[in-house]
Every structure is written in structure tokens, then in C-alpha cells.
Amino acid sequence: MAEVDDLLAAWADRGDDEAAAWAGARPGPPLAAVAARLSSAPRAFLDDRLSIAALAGDVLERRPACIPFADDARVRRGAGLALWLIASEELVEPFAPALGDVVRTRLEIAVDALALRVAPVADPLDWLADAERRDEAARTFLLWAGYLPAGEDAATARDLLAAHDSLQRNEALAAAFAEHRHRAEVARRLAEARAKEAAARYSRE
Numbered sequence: 723m724a725e726v727d728d729l730l731a732a733w734a735d736r737g738d739d740e741a742a743a744w745a746g747a748r749p750g751p752p753l754a755a756v757a758a759r760l761s762s763a764p765r766a767f768l769d770d771r772l773s774i775a776a777l778a779g780d781v782l783e784r785r786p787a788c789i790p791f792a793d794d795a796r797v798r799r800g801a802g803l804a805l806w807l808i809a810s811e812e813l814v815e816p817f818a819p820a821l822g823d824v825v826r827t828r829l830e831i832a833v834d835a836l837a838l839r840v841a842p843v844a845d846p847l848d849w850l851a852d853a854e855r856r857d858e859a860a861r862t863f864l865l866w867a868g869y870l871p872a873g874e875d876a877a878t879a880r881d882l883l884a885a886h887d888s889l890q891r892n893e894a895l896a897a898a899f900a901e902h903r904h905r906a907e908v909a910r911r912l913a914e915a916r917a918k919e920a921a922a923r924y925s926r927e
Contacts, residue, residue, distance in 0.1 A: 726842045726843065728791075729791060729794070729796075729797065729838050729841075729842040730838070730839065730842060730889070732787060732788070732790075732791060732838050733787075733834065733835070733838035733839045735787075736787055736831070736834060736838075738831055738835075738866070740865075743865055743866060743868070744865070744876050744879075744880055745876070746868060747864075747865060747868055747869055747870045747876060747879070748868065748869060748870065749819075749869070749870055749872060750817075750819060750864050750867070750868075750869025750870055750871060750872060751817035751818055751819065751821075751864070751869065751871075751872060752871065752872040752873070753857070753860055753861065753864070753871035753872070753874075755817060755818075756807065756817065756860040756863065756864060756871075757853075757856045757857060757860040759806075759807055759810050759814070759817075760803060760806075760807065760849055760850070760856055760859060760860055761849075761850055761856060763802075763803055763806045763850070764806070767802040767803060767805065767806040767809075768799050768802055768803070768846075768847075769802075770795065770798075772798060772802055773792075774786075774788065774789055774792040774797075774798055774801045774802065774805070774837075775789050775792070777801075777802065777805050777809075778801070778805060778833065780809075781805045781808050781809045782805070782808065782826055782829060782830055782833070783826065784826055784827075784829075784830045786801065786830050786833045786834045786837070787834050787838065788800075788801050788833065788834050788837035788838050789801075791837070791838070792837075796841040796842055796845055796846060797837045797838065797841055797842070798837075799841065799845075799846035799847065800836040800837040800838075800840060800841030800846045800859075801833055801834075801836065801837035801841075802846075803836060803846055803849065803859070804832060804833040804835075804836040804837065804863060805833060807821065807863060808821055808822075808829055808833075819869075821867055824867055824868045824869075828866065828867050828868045829867055831866045831867075832862075832863050832864075832865075832866040832867040834866075835862050835863065835865075835866040836859055836862060836863055839862065839889065840858060840859055840862050840888065840889075843888045843889050844858060844859070844888040846859070854886055855886075855888070857886055858883070858886040858887065858888060861879065861882065861883040861886065862883065865879070865883065
């Protein structure tokens, strides 16, 4: 089983901007509909033998960042449930508005958000049994898919997700995650600076 710290670091390394996600989110499906769909996930999407790489290829035609960590049961179940939400639009019925209306990269981020940010600190099996944890998972998925729960503005949705955020309730993990995000941001800025310097040097040659 992977260390929680390593999984949170993998999420931080994705470099996705949460402030930008909130700013760009548009009205989406009702939270209750997403939560109910989560709770009705077929056992196949939680099976220990499930290949997240194969399922993601079928459902998303992409390779989420969580795949190298999918031997961890929490990651596998978190990704499996996220992929169920996406696949269920064909297997059950589309949400309104449909998840398929957003670009695939957003859905890939939503899968990683559940697998790498939520699942390490709130076991996906609890999403099925506990209404508060299910609410947290559904809200997190919607945010990173580019949506606000129907009937909520960004400020309300942000406050309600914060109130359910398992990571922020754990002071030690929250502090470690903040440090991961800081280091990832510094690394990105250095890489951008090096790329600009290399481009400028090439243009002078």
C-alpha cells in the first residue's frame, strides 16, 4: 500500500489550479444525482482485479496520473468509482448537463482528484456507506470536471466542499500537502524559466 503522503504528492505534482477550477466551473448536475449514482456503483468497478489502465482506456481514452498507484486499493477504488460516474452516462443515462459535454482532459483530472486527493484520506468504501463522505466525493468530482452542483453558486459550493474536506480536517496531512504543492509550483516555475531561456538562446543562434 502506498503512503498517503506519496499519493497526495502525486496529486500536487499534477499542478492543477484549484482557484482556476472554481473560477471556470459552470452549473452542472444536481449533487443528489451524482451522489446517488456513486452509491449504485456495480461491484465490478470496485473489484480487486479491476485494471484501471484498461478501464480508463475504454472510458476516457486517456491515461490518468493515478494509474502507477493503482495497486493501492484506495486509489483503485477511487478511480473505479470516478470512471463509473463517467461510464454510467452510457450504461444508465446521462446527467443533466452531461459529463460528456466537457473535454476529456477535465474528466481525467476528476478521476485523479478522487483517486489521489480524496481516496487516500477517505476510503472509497466509505463513500458508499457514509452520506458525508459521498457528498465530499461527488462535490470533488464535479469541481474538477468543471461543474458546480445545480442550484449553487461558486462561493456556496466552495464553502460546502471545504466543510466536508477530509484532507483539511487532518492538520498534519494538510500541512504536508501544502508543502508538496509549494515544491511542485517552484519546480514548474523553474522548468518554465529554463524553457524560456533555452528558447531565447535558440532564437539568438
